[in-house]
Amino acid sequence: MKNFLLHHSTNLLQPLILVGTICFSDRCAAQDNVWQSAMSGNWQDASWSLGLPATNHTLWITNAGWKAVQIGAATAQNYPESLSVNAINISSPTNSFNTLLLNFAGSETPLTVKTLSVASNSALTMISSSLQINGPNGSGAMIGGQFNQNDSVVAGNQVNVGYIGPGVYNFNSGYFTISQLWLGGDNTPGVFVQNGGTNGFGVTHLDGGTYVLSNGYYGATLYFDKYGEFLQQGGVLASDLTMFNGTYVLAGGVHQGWTEVPSPNGFTDGMAGMVQAGGTNDGAVEVGAYGTGSYTLSNGVCMAAGFSVGPGGVYSQWDGSLQVDGVIGVSEEQVALGAYSSGQFYLDGGQITSSGLYLQGFYSQTGGTNLTAGDLTMNNVESSVSLSGGLLTANNFIENPGFQGGVSLTGGLLIITNDLSVGGINLPNWRGFTCGGQLVVSNIWVAPQGIFSCGNGVIKQSGILTLTNASLYSGSNCVQLGPLRLASGGNTNSTLYLASPTSIMTFANSGSVPWDNEPQLIIEGWSGSLFGGGTQQIVFGNNSNGLTSPQLAHIQFHNPAGLTNGMYPARILANGEIVPATGGPLPTNMLLQSQPGGMLVTLHGEAGRSYSIETSTDMVHWAPWTNQVNATGTMTVTDTDAKNYPARFYRARLMP
Numbered sequence: 001m002k003n004f005l006l007h008h009s010t011n012l013l014q015p016l017i018l019v020g021t022i023c024f025s026d027r028c029a030a031q032d033n034v035w036q037s038a039m040s041g042n043w044q045d046a047s048w049s050l051g052l053p054a055t056n057h058t059l060w061i062t063n064a065g066w067k068a069v070q071i072g073a074a075t076a077q078n079y080p081e082s083l084s085v086n087a088i089n090i091s092s093p094t095n096s097f098n099t100l101l102l103n104f105a106g107s108e109t110p111l112t113v114k115t116l117s118v119a120s121n122s123a124l125t126m127i128s129s130s131l132q133i134n135g136p137n138g139s140g141a142m143i144g145g146q147f148n149q150n151d152s153v154v155a156g157n158q159v160n161v162g163y164i165g166p167g168v169y170n171f172n173s174g175y176f177t178i179s180q181l182w183l184g185g186d187n188t189p190g191v192f193v194q195n196g197g198t199n200g201f202g203v204t205h206l207d208g209g210t211y212v213l214s215n216g217y218y219g220a221t222l223y224f225d226k227y228g229e230f231l232q233q234g235g236v237l238a239s240d241l242t243m244f245n246g247t248y249v250l251a252g253g254v255h256q257g258w259t260e261v262p263s264p265n266g267f268t269d270g271m272a273g274m275v276q277a278g279g280t281n282d283g284a285v286e287v288g289a290y291g292t293g294s295y296t297l298s299n300g301v302c303m304a305a306g307f308s309v310g311p312g313g314v315y316s317q318w319d320g321s322l323q324v325d326g327v328i329g330v331s332e333e334q335v336a337l338g339a340y341s342s343g344q345f346y347l348d349g350g351q352i353t354s355s356g357l358y359l360q361g362f363y364s365q366t367g368g369t370n371l372t373a374g375d376l377t378m379n380n381v382e383s384s385v386s387l388s389g390g391l392l393t394a395n396n397f398i399e400n401p402g403f404q405g406g407v408s409l410t411g412g413l414l415i416i417t418n419d420l421s422v423g424g425i426n427l428p429n430w431r432g433f434t435c436g437g438q439l440v441v442s443n444i445w446v447a448p449q450g451i452f453s454c455g456n457g458v459i460k461q462s463g464i465l466t467l468t469n470a471s472l473y474s475g476s477n478c479v480q481l482g483p484l485r486l487a488s489g490g491n492t493n494s495t496l497y498l499a500s501p502t503s504i505m506t507f508a509n510s511g512s513v514p515w516d517n518e519p520q521l522i523i524e525g526w527s528g529s530l531f532g533g534g535t536q537q538i539v540f541g542n543n544s545n546g547l548t549s550p551q552l553a554h555i556q557f558h559n560p561a562g563l564t565n566g567m568y569p570a571r572i573l574a575n576g577e578i579v580p581a582t583g584g585p586l587p588t589n590m591l592l593q594s595q596p597g598g599m600l601v602t603l604h605g606e607a608g609r610s611y612s613i614e615t616s617t618d619m620v621h622w623a624p625w626t627n628q629v630n631a632t633g634t635m636t637v638t639d640t641d642a643k644n645y646p647a648r649f650y651r652a653r654l655m656p
Helices: 025-029 073-078
Strands: 031-034 057-061 066-072 087-090 097-103 111-113 115-118 122-127 130-133 141-143 146-150 152-161 168-171 174-184 191-194 203-207 210-213 221-224 229-232 241-243 245-250 254-256 259-261 270-282 285-287 291-304 307-309 313-317 321-324 327-330 332-336 339-342 344-347 351-354 356-359 362-365 369-372 375-378 384-387 391-394 396-399 405-409 413-422 430-435 438-446 451-453 458-461 465-468 471-473 478-481 484-487 494-497 504-507 521-524 537-540 555-558 567-572 578-580 589-595 598-604 609-616 623-630 634-639 649-654
Touching: 066 073, 087 097, 087 122, 115 122, 115 130, 122 152, 141 146, 146 152, 146 174, 152 168, 174 191, 203 210, 221 241, 221 245, 241 245, 241 270, 259 270, 259 291, 285 291, 285 313, 291 307, 307 313, 327 344, 327 351, 356 362, 356 369, 375 384, 375 391, 413 430, 438 451, 458 478, 537 578, 555 578, 589 649, 598 609, 598 649, 609 634, 623 634
Parallel strands: 031 057, 057 087, 066 097, 087 115, 097 122, 111 130, 115 141, 122 146, 130 152, 141 152, 146 168, 152 174, 168 191, 174 203, 191 210, 203 221, 210 229, 229 245, 241 259, 245 270, 254 270, 259 285, 270 291, 285 307, 291 313, 291 321, 307 327, 313 344, 321 351, 327 356, 344 362, 351 369, 356 375, 362 384, 369 391, 375 396, 384 405, 391 413, 396 413, 405 430, 413 438, 430 451, 438 458, 438 465, 451 471, 465 484, 471 494, 478 504, 494 521, 504 537, 521 555
Antiparallel strands: 332 339, 555 567, 567 578, 589 598, 598 634, 609 623, 609 649
């Protein structure tokens, strides 16, 4: 027979397991006492090779057969001195199963050992009993088979599950008060299953093994030493999670405490993750600050006093609820010259509430609802916001520029209660702000070198749009913006790019908004109609008072289509549309459209001037037909007599 001495070093991260035939002076003094019967029996039966167990005995229940050795109430009452021994070893040969059964032995006289070994094909089962493990640190109980604790107390220095075989410890009820619990992994995994009771003392080391909490209370300290797993299906986990390596899965129950994924060990970065598929996580959360970390929320509730995603962190939410009492932070760090590592935040479903969102990394939302009561601030060299679905709200949205990144709305709804501030930087990889979804906002301020693109989105603005040496790109939809203000800054001038051939840019009446004296608004890519109403339109209000004369003097069209290249001042039509001013009378343009009631004649020309329209049947003899004032620059009239002629021609003349 072999004596097994198992030792863990005092270094909590690197347990040392030594298995072999080692003899110390106190162990050499111990005497082997072997259970000899092939049948079950009581502890006090005459089946031991040395008789009733004694303090210096090392007990062996290892012979063939299917049996249980029972310690009952009679044993504790009548033979209490036999319950304190040096060591107990339980194992079974092939096609056998040995069990040590503590059956209602009570707690007044616990079974006391220095070391305990339960190998494969064997078990120790406790019912309303008590076990005291008094071995020094580094030794204690080695579980490579089954250990079943029911309404019992297990106390002492150390329990190791999984190092001498694939051990399973079933803690169903009672108290577990062990200073050091080690759950090993690799080729002989250890599993500790808590179905009830209280484990509120000492340290649990997930050294590759698994702790399953399905019910009961856990208040001890947890160390995720080597890719171990803590699986919570119910109960209460009242412990801070400092996870250097490994995984925490919350599928039910409540976790109360800090979650740090991963935690630092002072030497190297860790790699850890948390998956929440249910239950409630109540405590601050820090992901990816000290290595590679992840937090995935697919169901349940996370109530965090603080929530941060570090440069090595990834947060993903598919459903459930994240409730943050404070600001959500996503940060970055420089890892090399010109290279950065940034945190990542993904929302696909569920709901998030917080007092603010501070981004130095990446935010991507494809669904769900993110209700940010305060400000959403982007402040980093490569921060970005991508919204393709769902709802995102903020009090203010502050986009500070970086070397790359920006805001991309390709879907979803962004609601900004107050101000959207778009910062600018003259670098090729900075995208600025692009709207392809729905944007509801009050005021928009585009800073010097800032870029705001309407894209193909729908924008509803109730406040003022301020351009300060900025670029504004039209979209393919009809965009309704607030009053326009030109402000000084940088090189002063701002530019409106008509990026789509069907751009209609509608600004609210801006006549009462003060403009600075220096800046100009340069309009690029205009290919509308000089008479208004073309496929490209820039409209202020709904009449000619949409801009004042001094404001019109600040607007220039650069190389408008159909005119000689150059700069052209703006003029405003009666409906509020601005078009290039050519410096002379507009050419007369007439369109004819046959209708059941006659010929519809549309005349484009100078607003406020009178035009005479004449008709002819042979283009030789002309007769006056009507004389009208073209009040707005475009007039229409129907010739009801046209249907009485096989051919009828029209021409117009500007009257003096």
